[in-house]
Amino acid sequence: MEIIDGKTLAKNIRENLKSEVEELKSKGINPKFAVILVGNDKASLTYVKSKNKACQELGIEYEEIILEGNTTMQELLEIIESLNERTEISGILLQSPIPKHLDINEAFRKISPSKDVDGFNPYNVGKLCLNQDTFVSCTPYGIMKIFDAYNIPIEGKNAVVIGRSNIVGKPMALSLLNKNATVTICHSKTEDLKEITQKADIIIAAIGKKHFVTKEMVKEGAVIIDVGINRTDEGIFGDVDFEGVKEKASYITPVPGGVGPMTVAMLMTNIVKAAKQSNQK
Ligand code: NDP
DSSP, rough: EEEHHHHHHHOOOOOOOOHHHHHHHHHTOOOEEEEEESSSHHHHHHHHHHHHHHHEEEEEEEEEEOOTTTOOOHHHHHHHHHHHHHHOOOOOEEESSSOTHHHHHHHHHHGGGBBBBBBOOOHHHHHEEEEEEEOOHHHHHHHHHHHTTTTTOOOEEEEEEEEEOOTTTTHHHHHHHHHTHHHHHTTTTSSSHHHTTTTSSSSEEOOOOOOOOOOGGTTTTTTEEOOOOETTTTTOOOOOOOHHHHOSSSOOOOOOSSSSHHHHHHHHHHHHHHHHHHHOE
16 A cells, blocks of 8 residues: 655645746746635635745745625626736636625636636636646646556546536546546435445545545555545544555545645646746747
């Protein structure tokens, strides 16, 4: 059994990006990232802070647009439009969640596909679906990098994704399908989940329930990727019962230190890619 070290892998990716950013700057290309935050959701503030820190480390310019919780949809769309139009901005991210009176899907649709570094615009999701080069949602993208870095085979494997959210489960399933896995997507209405997971060579747990995946659900030698971040008074826990499952797994990601750091590293990768592509136009 090998514990996947997402922290080190992410650090290596960031180091490579740092050199790439320096090189781009020497050619007059300055990657710049804009984050929109609406309201004062506590977790969002933490996420935004870590994105700012990563940008600073890499020499990527960072701009934060903080909007009041009572911002109207019209105002939000206008701000996105102004960022779309500003040529020096390479990537735009709208931090979710946003207040309930706002339509997040409409906002994601407004972000220019060429600046959509989170990969949430339906145009980019469609391209992923068609297996065309695009901006892939950062968490699934980071997981695919883990498979790559650890030489974990995907083709022909039985992959089970638990969770079907637009930001993790669905793009994850599509990414695995694009690499020729046989993919099953499970969700809260799935019957006999255990029977399905017991046949999986690869399990991606993206549920949001502490220690949901137990060793009884896992086949010997399976690859276990734990996306879950469940904050409790005792600390942060994944969706997988790590201690029990690790005895059966061939590879397993810990929480924290597995998928989480990769998400930010892939966001940085997407920003640099957007900067390069906008320069080629
Ligand atoms: P969502 O709440 O949007 O989706 C959860 C999914 O789990 C849904 O599809 C839901 O099914 C499914 N589910 C819920 N209960 C069950 C059940 N009993 N059996 C089977 N499926 C179930 O969450 P996200 O996808 O946004 O995030 C999932 C987890 O990953 C969270 O803990 C989140 O914090 C974490 N996360 C971590 C990231 C990282 O960088 N490491 C990035 C993003 C998220 P249904 O659709 O039927 O409701």
